Amino acid sequence: MSTSTTESRNEAPDRNLAMELVRVTEAAAMAAGRWVGRGDKNSGDGAAVDAMRKLIGTVSMRGVVVIGEGEKDEAPMLFNGEEVGNGEGPDCDVAVDPIDGTTLLSKGMPNALAVLAVSERGAMFDPSAVFYMEKLAVGPEAAGVIDLSAPTAENIRRVAKAKHIDVSDVTVCILDRPRHEQLVKEVREAGARIQFISDGDVAGAIAAARPDSGVDMLMGIGGTPEGIITACALKCLGGEIQTRLWPKDDDERRKVADAGHDVERVLSTSDLVRGDNVFFCATGITDGALLKGVHYRANRCSTQSIVMRSKSGTVRMIDGSHRLSKLREYANVD
Ligand code: VTB
Ligand code: MG
């Protein structure tokens, strides 16, 4: 290894990385965009993974995939432990979800996203022991007031107070799943409103942290990889997520214990992603409240992305216009 390579190993991920990451989620979204509403989530996911893998290889970093997600949804992977990036520049942890919401994609429903998050090496929580976690996520106004150990009604009251609204004005975003029957009851008894989503709790949590989204908090049990990706996004937005591992059976309970985790422990945003050098990037695949999806015109297609960096707190919305003839070279779009 040359001296310059050794020296650059100590570099922290810098501001330029944010712009490089957009290309990666744009490529994934454009490849997936061709599968919107076609009822074939695996082919869509495969196209997004391939496109993401190709483009991520051009990013200036020595990345290791810590959050690959494929295992949970039996999707084609950018697998955990895979080295990504061009092999130069800073050592990074990488979290990918080439499509969060493959069912949303296959049915042409709102809020399917291509997502990528990057931090310094070793900063992200290893999600491999358990598929699901309980989540409570809020935006900057309510950061610091929530407590996952407190009753649902208490958290709703605290969020209402922090946002200077009535409890009856609070909207809680919840994945529509039978496992949330009790939670839904508690939210309704508290007097708050609910926005159910069928998939895509990363977008749901980001909505809670964005002004004018109509969502004030996200609650419920969702994927662990998505929880860590959400922590990356909320660190950039100044919001907060609290989580608790939710083993689905005895086998997972054993795995959690073997990994030295405490299932009772509330994990904070910083337990899920340490430090303040976190990048988050997402591109819309289908239209949603957060981002427009991929739209096609004669020989062009358009994308919309959000790119954020925790150190600076910058949030950028990036509109891309892409020449389809050029895309065939890297994203298998035609
Ligand atoms: C959520 C959601 C994902 O999985 O994490 C959810 O964000 C939870 O798992 O989009 P189940 O679907 O098994 O309840 C997704 O829906 C798919 O990855
Ligand atoms: Mg996915």
Ligand code: MG
């Ligand atoms: Mg997902």
